[in-house]
Amino acid sequence: MPGVDFRGTAGNTGTGIVIADGFQTSSGVSTPKVVLSTTITFDPPSLTTGAFAVSTAVTVTGVALGDSIELYPPYDTDGVIYQATPSASNAIKISLFNANSGTKDLASGTWGVVVKRRV
Incomplete structure (x- = not known):
């Protein structure tokens, strides 16, 4: 998708965390x-x-x-x-x-x- 930055949002820029529909791919998910x-x-x-x-x-x-x-x-x-x-x-x-x-x-x-x- 042109123009979409998936490197991080909501203060997570540059951390590799992608947040979509409340699902977070970091340590918060077992x-x-x-x-x-x-x-x-x-x-x-x-x-x-x-x-x-x-x-x-x-x-x-x-x-x-x-x-x-x-x-x-x-x-x-x-x-x-x-x-x-x-x-x-x-x-x-x-x-x-x-x-x-x-x-x-x-x-x-x-x-x-x-x-x-x-x-």
């Missing part, structure tokens, strides 16, 4: 912190092209509603998109979608799980 790093054994279901599935609850001790979860599969997921969300205290559910052509049946394996939380 950033997510890793609160848990672990592994789970997960066996994804077989998925036909365009199929979507949600796992049953998987126990991850220490996870809480509102946490952000990163998954690290032990293999190439070959077009299967995955995401985890907390479903209750100490439990997550994994959503899967087969965006590839053809049925995909990913093997059971040890998946990495990292849980982040605003603290």
